[in-house]
Amino acid sequence: MFPPFTLRYARFPDRLRAPARPAPVERPELVAFNRPLAESLGFDLDAFDPERAAELLSGNALPEGAEPVALAYAGHQFGNFVPQLGDGRAVLLGEVTDRAGRVRDLQLKGSGRTPFSRGGDGRAPLGPVLREYLVSEAMHALGVPTTRALAAVTTGETVYRHVPEPGAVLTRVAASHLRVGTFQYFAARDDQEAVRLLADEAIERHYPHLADRDEGERYLGLLEATVERQAELVARWMGVGFIHGVMNTDNAAISGETIDYGPCAFMDAYDPRTVFSSIDERGRYAFVNQPPIAQWNLARFAETLLALIDEDRERAIERATAVLKAFEDRFEASRMRVMRAKLGLVTEEEGDAALVEDWLAAMQAARADFTLSFRHLADALEGPEGEARLAAELFGDREAPEAWLSRWRERLSREDADAAELARRLRGVNPAVIPRNHRVAEAIAAAENDDFGPFEALLAAITRPFEAPTGEVDYTRPPQDDERVLRTFCGT
Numbered sequence: 001m002f003p004p005f006t007l008r009y010a011r012f013p014d015r016l017r018a019p020a021r022p023a024p025v026e027r028p029e030l031v032a033f034n035r036p037l038a039e040s041l042g043f044d045l046d047a048f049d050p051e052r053a054a055e056l057l058s059g060n061a062l063p064e065g066a067e068p069v070a071l072a073y074a075g076h077q078f079g080n081f082v083p084q085l086g087d088g089r090a091v092l093l094g095e096v097t098d099r100a101g102r103v104r105d106l107q108l109k110g111s112g113r114t115p116f117s118r119g120g121d122g123r124a125p126l127g128p129v130l131r132e133y134l135v136s137e138a139m140h141a142l143g144v145p146t147t148r149a150l151a152a153v154t155t156g157e158t159v160y161r162h163v164p165e166p167g168a169v170l171t172r173v174a175a176s177h178l179r180v181g182t183f184q185y186f187a188a189r190d191d192q193e194a195v196r197l198l199a200d201e202a203i204e205r206h207y208p209h210l211a212d213r214d215e216g217e218r219y220l221g222l223l224e225a226t227v228e229r230q231a232e233l234v235a236r237w238m239g240v241g242f243i244h245g246v247m248n249t250d251n252a253a254i255s256g257e258t259i260d261y262g263p264c265a266f267m268d269a270y271d272p273r274t275v276f277s278s279i280d281e282r283g284r285y286a287f288v289n290q291p292p293i294a295q296w297n298l299a300r301f302a303e304t305l306l307a308l309i310d311e312d313r314e315r316a317i318e319r320a321t322a323v324l325k326a327f328e329d330r331f332e333a334s335r336m337r338v339m340r341a342k343l344g345l346v347t348e349e350e351g352d353a354a355l356v357e358d359w360l361a362a363m364q365a366a367r368a369d370f371t372l373s374f375r376h377l378a379d380a381l382e383g384p385e386g387e388a389r390l391a392a393e394l395f396g397d398r399e400a401p402e403a404w405l406s407r408w409r410e411r412l413s414r415e416d417a418d419a420a421e422l423a424r425r426l427r428g429v430n431p432a433v434i435p436r437n438h439r440v441a442e443a444i445a446a447a448e449n450d451d452f453g454p455f456e457a458l459l460a461a462i463t464r465p466f467e468a469p470t471g472e473v474d475y476t477r478p479p480q481d482d483e484r485v486l487r488t489f490c491g492t
């Protein structure tokens with residue numbers, strides 16, 4: 001069933017990883033399987049057998065050629081350095097080469113204790129597994145770089161958190177699991193050989209165009225490329241109202257993919273100060289803080305590369321600092337590209353930034369829904385009815401957005417497109433469906449009672465986010481007061 005493994009990390013020196021066999025589970029049952037992703041990875045699905053798949057994707061049986069390892073990493077958690085974290089409840093089965101020729105990691109998450117488990121049980125409850133499945137697949141459908149979900153298997157076992165919960169294992173697919181924290185682990189031990197090995201691996205897998213540069217330029221280039229990808233990533237998060245929730249350095253991928261979906265959520269009403277995570281008491285990872293935090297994480301990455309960038313530490317710091325500083329401009333450029341597109345603008349004008357900020361300010365003042373405020377712009381273009389709907393539904397009896405809308409229309413008149421074309425553009429970038437927190441919570445609650453119907457229906461809707469859904473449940477609708485989820489638990 002599995003494509004052949006190439007085994008890169010398993011061949012790294014011992015101190016970079018620890019062998020870790022998944023611990024068998026009682027009654028594995030396949031509850032979700034991502035067929036299109038499996039096909040793109042080169043899985044052989046001709047004789048697909050869900051029972052055999054459940055054995056393999058729970059870790060009860062090992063696919064041929066897999067050599068499971070737990071990866072060593074450190075990380076700053078909420079700003080405090082923890083020199084040893086590592087995969088405490090996940091194992092990398094190995095790497096495969098997908099149909100497009102790209103190397104991809106296959107990881108089981110929730111597969112039992114490893115040498116990095118510390119006090120943890122190595123297991124994952126069903127809720128967080130389904131949340132990661134839904135949100136990562138939604139992000140992919142929205143065009144945001146992300147790890148993917150290949151499968152979810154229930155274990156037939158109970159895990160104990162605040163309350164007993166059903167256990168599950170997620171199969172995650174990633175461009176790699178190299179994190180800022182992976183580099184920090186070895187830099188903190190002054191293990192330059194390992195840092196260099198990791199940097200070379202990152203370049204080979206994510207930034208191969210750097211490979212033939214001179215040494216110092218190559219590693220400065222790695223920092224620069226990572227800065228660029230992270231700036232782009234966070235700009236895209238902010239274009240869909242996504243809040244990661246735990247932007248610790250161990251959750252920052254060098255590939256620029258979104259990784260480690262914990263207490264993450266999409267905003268409903270627009271408020272840049274929004275925080276969902278139950279463990280983020282001071283709002284360190286609030287929506288609006290995501291760009292400076294990404295830059296802070298990149299500074300921690302830069303520190304690990306200094307010796308590779310230049311033998312002269314002062315010069316290395318100077319060069320790395322200049323690259324880090326460029327994050328701000330890169331982020332702003334990416335964000336403006338994202339936001340212009342959300343307003344249907346292809347051309348660039350001086351006043352566009354003010355147009356964007358004023359729309360956001362109007363949304364914030366009215367606590368208008370982030371997703372629908374953009375989605376309904378297409379309706380507003382199509383006639384007064386659409387405009388009235390936007391004003392009434394989203395802005396209520398608060399200050400109506402008429403003045404802004406007429407400014408926007410005036411700006412659109414200088415785009416080389418008619419109203420129908422503009423509406424199509426807008427509907428192609430502004431989603432109708434996001435995995436709203438109350439829907440995710442509802443799907444999880446039903447699944448915990450063995451009803452996977454809501455999970456499947458929600459998954460179907462969020463994987464076609466730009467289409468208005470037609471099913472029974474209105475997945476476009478924001479939560480009513482009694483449906484609102486105020487805190488999202490990490491639940492690891």
Ligand code: AMP
Pocket residue numbers: 085086087088089090116117118119120121122123124246250251260262492
């Ligand atoms: P996370 O909050 O998922 O980014 O995880 C932070 C660290 O805690 C990582 O080193 C995880 O492997 C570890 N961890 C989280 N949950 C568990 C668990 N149930 N058992 C063992 N380690 C865990």
Ligand code: MG
Pocket residue numbers: 250251260
């Ligand atoms: Mg993590």
